Amino acid sequence: MSTTRIEFDVPPTTGSMMFRAAFGRKGGLKEGENLARFEAAVNGVTVAQLAEYQGVCGFPESDIVPITMPQVVAAPLHMAVLTHPSFPMPAMGMVHVASRIIQERPIHADESLDVLVWIEGQRQARKGCEADLITEIRSGGEKVWESVTTVLSMAAKGHGEKSAPPPIPSPEPTRSAVWSMPSDLGRRYGTIAGDRNPIHLWPITAKLFGFKRHIIHGMWLLARAMAELDSDVGEGRVQVDVSFKRPVFLPGTAAFSAGPHDGGIAFRLDNPEKGKTHLFGSVKTLA
Amino acid sequence: MVQNPVSLVPVSPPSAEQRVCRDAQPAAEGEKRTRYTLPKGLQSGSPIGYRTRISMTQAEADEASVLFALPRPTGFVASDAVLERELFDEVSLGVLSARQSTNFRGHKQVSFGPADSAKVAGILRSMNGVEAEVLDNAAMTHVVLTRPYRTPFTLLLTFVGHTMGLNLMTVPWRALSKRFRHTDDVPSIGYLQHLHLGILADAMERAAVIASAGRRQAQIFMAPFSDKVARKANKVAMAELSRMCGLDAADAAEGWRIGLVAQVGAVAEPVALSLATARKVGGNLMAFRSERIQPGVNAEESAPSAYQNRQDMDVPEDLAFMAARAAYNSFSHWTGCEREQAKQLLLLERIDVLTDGGKERLRSIRRDNNGITDALIANLPLWADLPMGKALSRNANRGRKAFALVGQRIYIGGLDKEEVKAAGLDSTVACQAIGAASSRSAKLCELAGCIDLPDDCDLLVGTCLMAGPVNQNDIGKQFYGYSDLLSGAYADKNPTSMIVWTLKAKTVADPLGNEEQLMNPRRKGALVDLRPAPHQVVTLRIDDRLVPMRKVAGRTSQERAFADAQNFVLGPEGHHIPGNPGSAWPQSLAGAPVWTEST
Numbered sequence: 001m002s003t004t005r006i007e008f009d010v011p012p013t014t015g016s017m018m019f020r021a022a023f024g025r026k027g028g029l030k031e032g033e034n035l036a037r038f039e040a041a042v043n044g045v046t047v048a049q050l051a052e053y054q055g056v057c058g059f060p061e062s063d064i065v066p067i068t069m070p071q072v073v074a075a076p077l078h079m080a081v082l083t084h085p086s087f088p089m090p091a092m093g094m095v096h097v098a099s100r101i102i103q104e105r106p107i108h109a110d111e112s113l114d115v116l117v118w119i120e121g122q123r124q125a126r127k128g129c130e131a132d133l134i135t136e137i138r139s140g141g142e143k144v145w146e147s148v149t150t151v152l153s154m155a156a157k158g159h160g161e162k163s164a165p166p167p168i169p170s171p172e173p174t175r176s177a178v179w180s181m182p183s184d185l186g187r188r189y190g191t192i193a194g195d196r197n198p199i200h201l202w203p204i205t206a207k208l209f210g211f212k213r214h215i216i217h218g219m220w221l222l223a224r225a226m227a228e229l230d231s232d233v234g235e236g237r238v239q240v241d242v243s244f245k246r247p248v249f250l251p252g253t254a255a256f257s258a259g260p261h262d263g264g265i266a267f268r269l270d271n272p273e274k275g276k277t278h279l280f281g282s283v284k285t286l287a
Numbered sequence: 288m289v290q291n292p293v294s295l296v297p298v299s300p301p302s303a304e305q306r307v308c309r310d311a312q313p314a315a316e317g318e319k320r321t322r323y324t325l326p327k328g329l330q331s332g333s334p335i336g337y338r339t340r341i342s343m344t345q346a347e348a349d350e351a352s353v354l355f356a357l358p359r360p361t362g363f364v365a366s367d368a369v370l371e372r373e374l375f376d377e378v379s380l381g382v383l384s385a386r387q388s389t390n391f392r393g394h395k396q397v398s399f400g401p402a403d404s405a406k407v408a409g410i411l412r413s414m415n416g417v418e419a420e421v422l423d424n425a426a427m428t429h430v431v432l433t434r435p436y437r438t439p440f441t442l443l444l445t446f447v448g449h450t451m452g453l454n455l456m457t458v459p460w461r462a463l464s465k466r467f468r469h470t471d472d473v474p475s476i477g478y479l480q481h482l483h484l485g486i487l488a489d490a491m492e493r494a495a496v497i498a499s500a501g502r503r504q505a506q507i508f509m510a511p512f513s514d515k516v517a518r519k520a521n522k523v524a525m526a527e528l529s530r531m532c533g534l535d536a537a538d539a540a541e542g543w544r545i546g547l548v549a550q551v552g553a554v555a556e557p558v559a560l561s562l563a564t565a566r567k568v569g570g571n572l573m574a575f576r577s578e579r580i581q582p583g584v585n586a587e588e589s590a591p592s593a594y595q596n597r598q599d600m601d602v603p604e605d606l607a608f609m610a611a612r613a614a615y616n617s618f619s620h621w622t623g624c625e626r627e628q629a630k631q632l633l634l635l636e637r638i639d640v641l642t643d644g645g646k647e648r649l650r651s652i653r654r655d656n657n658g659i660t661d662a663l664i665a666n667l668p669l670w671a672d673l674p675m676g677k678a679l680s681r682n683a684n685r686g687r688k689a690f691a692l693v694g695q696r697i698y699i700g701g702l703d704k705e706e707v708k709a710a711g712l713d714s715t716v717a718c719q720a721i722g723a724a725s726s727r728s729a730k731l732c733e734l735a736g737c738i739d740l741p742d743d744c745d746l747l748v749g750t751c752l753m754a755g756p757v758n759q760n761d762i763g764k765q766f767y768g769y770s771d772l773l774s775g776a777y778a779d780k781n782p783t784s785m786i787v788w789t790l791k792a793k794t795v796a797d798p799l800g801n802e803e804q805l806m807n808p809r810r811k812g813a814l815v816d817l818r819p820a821p822h823q824v825v826t827l828r829i830d831d832r833l834v835p836m837r838k839v840a841g842r843t844s845q846e847r848a849f850a851d852a853q854n855f856v857l858g859p860e861g862h863h864i865p866g867n868p869g870s871a872w873p874q875s876l877a878g879a880p881v882w883t884e885s886t
Contacts, residue, residue, distance in 0.1 A: 054840075055839070055840030055841045056840070056841050057841065058839075058841045058842035059873075060839065060873040060875050060876050061839070062875065172863075173863050173868055174868075175868070175869075175870035175871065176863055176865060176866055176867060176868040176869065176870060177845040177866055177869060177870035178328055178329065178330035178845070178865065178866035180330065227842070227873075228870050230871065230873045230874055230875075231873075231874040231875075253330060255328055255865035255866055256870070257863075257865065270865065272327060272328040272330070272865050272866070273327060
């Protein structure tokens with residue numbers, strides 16, 4: 001299969017890509033068609049707006065880059081891939097359903113990072129198909145961070161079969177807090193993260209895309225969870241897994257809890273009134 | 288002043304079949320939530336949370352008894368910097384939880400590091416009437432700001448006791464005077480501010496010891512700030528201290544002023560309190576609540592059976608004796624008078640409710656206070672009450688519950704002001720000392736009620752500090768010709784009653800809904816003080832900047848103090864209430880020194 005590769009000298013700006021995502025027309029994957037490889041790369045990137053990111057996500061100020069922040073560094077490349085004219089599926093409507101992050105070692109704010117992003121192939125899901133967007137970050141040639149972002153697109157035929165959902169761990173909590181998320185949180189985070197998807201901005205812009213109100217970014221929820229876990233996340237080689245189940249509407253509240261589970265820390269975020277789960281995941285220290 | 292040692296006397300639990308405990312369950316689908324049902328969650332920055340009492344051994348209780356007779360420190364020694372979490376634990380036991388009136392937040396605190404503490408020490412030394420030695424080498428200094436007590440009840444009081452016809456003029460006059468000159472409708476409302484401050488001072492003194500497991504003590508000063516005369520004599524120093532605290536004209540217009548200063552430092556001879564016991568006591572202090580609902584007395588008919596049944600329990604005589612001893616210790620400690628003199632000056636009437644005489648005394652107080660309420664309602668200006676849909680008279684009527692005296696041992700505390708003056712004491716300081724005395728006495732009993740606490744009991748002794756009966760009696764005194772609550776017991780004196788505290792042996796804790804009203808702003812009720820988060824009432828002065836405690840961009844604390852005690856209320860099948868256990872503040876902040884300079 002052919003590879004489409006885009007190389008940037010500096011991280012691209014996302015404004016025009018967002019416009020293409022919102023208003024571009026794409027047919028989706030045809031039956032039997034496989035998603036070809038699309039990749040994007042940029043070298044020599046430094047982390048910008050670290051203090052602002054730490055502030056909006058609740059991390060204490062530090063010159064260590066939070067474990068979730070490289071995703072923000074790579075976000076323009078994700079957009080470049082997903083909104084590339086040859087990419088067959090529409091970016092708008094893609095749902096971020098899960099992520100895996102492996103941090104090889106903490107990244108310092110002054111490091112120069114090489115970022116490579118690619119997506120290739122897909123698998124059928126119940127309603128559409130899922131694909132993995134891989135991000136790899138190197139510093140001085142050494143791999144320091146990678147992530148697998150699983151997205152669901154309805155622009156392909158699904159297998160339609162129901163399967164039992166994975167059990168959500170519910171350990172004895174060592175942390176349990178209720179978060180308050182104000183209405184402007186999506187706008188503030190979006191400005192820093194460079195993700196101004198209309199569904200995160202205002203009730204009216206979210207309604208245009210089928211949401212009753214605007215919702216907070218899944219990656220903010222994960223970042224806030226990592227900030228809440230604080231030193232429980234560990235400092236060495238760390239793996240974070242998360243599944244996003246339901247959006248959190250703004251303004252809103254959510255109940256975070258976490259506790260030891262299966263050699264690591266399991267965490268979850270629930271609706272405090274209805275008890276439904278927004279996301280769940282785990283953090284493990286790797287050998 | 289030498290205090291007599293106190294001991295914590297255990298309370299015998301009732302027979303196994305009489306033991307009941309709070310068993311709050313979540314409301315079933317479609318069922319109306321009541322104060323007996325389990326809250327769905329807790330979103331609060333308060334360090335308290337929904338807590339349970341922890342059983343302590345007699346040996347641990349004996350160790351903790353030192354907290355009820357702490358002498359003033361005689362000097363501070365150089366020490367390690369105070370870590371942020373140590374400060375959090377300390378303020379959690381102090382300004383964030385010291386028992387205040389339940390629907391009023393009347394304290395704020397500004398804390399200073401070692402360098403500023405030296406400046407504050409210099410200011411204190413320049414003041415007149417400082418009641419104890421100002422110490423060097425303080426690791427930190429807390430300045431507590433206080434303001435007059437104002438609640439919906441005091442709003443109602445604006446309309447009370449006026450003469451018909453003249454009230455069209457006298458009501459607005461009194462309202463303006465309250466707003467701008469901070470005058471009180473009846474003297475006992477003014478006492479509340481002093482009582483609360485005394486309660487806080489006693490709590491802060493214990494807090495410094497518990498949070499540091501005996502390494503640190505507090506030297507607390509209230510006298511130079513007590514009344515107008517003292518404040519006038521210290522005008523320049525007060526202005527300098529106010530400036531350091533960032534107290535501005537707007538604050539002063541709201542009635543905020545300096546109430547006390549607490550120097551905290553390491554002591555050469557640590558208080559004998561092990562870390563394990565300190566953590567347990569801290570966890571228990573977080574759990575103590577004003578126990579208002581007494582089984583079989585004023586529980587609603589719909590209350591679960593645990594709240595309806597009488598239990599064959601009583602507060603042991605030895606514990607009642609120790610409670611009184613702790614009260615006299617505290618009064619002597621805070622006024623600086625000798626202990627025997629304290630016994631003369633602190634007027635205490637003890638009512639043993641289970642005796643015939645006690646029952647009759649209780650009935651007579653209730654009768655008098657109901658009579659005062661009737662007179663008050665009849666005297667309310669109709670021009671104010673009618674347009675408000677009789678809200679004033681309805682609220683006055685509802686107030687009867689606030690002075691319903693229940694318990695097994697009831698103490699009414701007060702002073703003869705002339706006698707206090709003759710003894711060379713400041714009556715405001717004496718009032719503060721009465722607050723401290725009542726609080727110390729009650730805390731001692733509550734902690735004693737945790738000794739060998741059986742698993743099927745929430746507690747063995749509950750206490751309640753109340754000003755309601757005194758306030759109601761004061762209205763009667765001021766406007767309707769009634770005599771003071773203590774006038775029968777002290778016929779030869781001119782007593783002024785100030786506070787009531789009650790003790791009751793029982794095993795079931797308050798309905799959780801009572802606490803939810805304290806914690807959840809959306810469930811505002813009669814019992815709301817919205818237990819504050821650190822950033823709401825504690826300010827730290829760091830590098831000449833005033834910063835709210837535990838507030839950084841995008842985040843405030845939801846940590847529960849002494850969470851290591853693991854005494855959180857659990858729901859069905861041992862599940863935690865979401866948000867209740869809290870989440871620790873980032874270790875990089877909590878484990879770091881608050882101030883980098885050394886003592």
